Amino acid sequence: MTDNSLTLSLARLPRALGSTLHQDLVWVTPDDLGTPSMSAVPGVPLDVSVDLTSVEDGVLVQLSTSVDLVGECVRCLDEVREHHDVSSAEVYFEPGAPALTPTDDEDEEVEDLFVIGERDTINIETQLRDAIIPLVDPRPLCSEDCAGLCDVCGEKWADLPSDHEHFVVDPRLASLASLLGDDAEPGRS
Ligand SMILES: [Zn+2]
Ligand SMILES: [Zn+2]
Numbered sequence: 001m002t003d004n005s006l007t008l009s010l011a012r013l014p015r016a017l018g019s020t021l022h023q024d025l026v027w028v029t030p031d032d033l034g035t036p037s038m039s040a041v042p043g044v045p046l047d048v049s050v051d052l053t054s055v056e057d058g059v060l061v062q063l064s065t066s067v068d069l070v071g072e073c074v075r076c077l078d079e080v081r082e083h084h085d086v087s088s089a090e091v092y093f094e095p096g097a098p099a100l101t102p103t104d105d106e107d108e109e110v111e112d113l114f115v116i117g118e119r120d121t122i123n124i125e126t127q128l129r130d131a132i133i134p135l136v137d138p139r140p141l142c143s144e145d146c147a148g149l150c151d152v153c154g155e156k157w158a159d160l161p162s163d164h165e166h167f168v169v170d171p172r173l174a175s176l177a178s179l180l181g182d183d184a185e186p187g188r189s
Helices: 107-111 125-135 171-188
Strands: 007-009 020-028 038-040 045-055 058-072 079-093 121-123
Touching: 058 125, 079 125
Parallel strands: none
Antiparallel strands: 007 121, 020 045, 038 058, 045 058, 058 079
C-alpha cells in the first residue's frame, strides 16, 4: 500500500477477551515529527510492529519500532544523531465504553483517551507520535564535554589550537584606531 496512513482495521481481530492479532506496518516519517531541538529524519520508512489484544471495553494496542533523531549540538552546532527504540501500549475504547463516560471532574482525562473509530478502525498515529516526542533530548550535545565555540570568532574550540585567543582592544583605543583609519582614507584616494 502506498498511502501513508496509520489506520488499522480491527475486522480480523476476534473480540473474545485475550484474542490477539499481529500486524506489521511501514510508516514514512513526516517532516514534523519532533521538536525544534531534535526531530526524526523525514522520509524514512519505519517498520512498525503492532500487537492488538481484545480487552474489556476495547483493544490494547502495543507498538514497537525504532527511529533516528537528528538535531544540533547546543554548544557547537554539530549534527547530533541518536537511535531510539520506541514502544507504547494504549487501550482504544469502544465508543460507549464506561471509561469514556465523563464523571464530574474527569472530563479532561476522558478527552485524552483513544477511541475506536468508524467502521471498526483505529488510527495509531497519535499514539506513535506521543511515544517518540518524549525521546527528544531538549539540549542535544555531540559529546558530554563539548567545549562549544569561541565567543569571538565562532570557530569550534575542538578545531582551534589550545593557545587560541583574540587580542581584545580597549574600546577607547578602538575608536582612536578608527579615527586614524578615517584620516588615512583620503590620503590614499
Ligand atoms: Zn558539540
Ligand atoms: Zn576565536
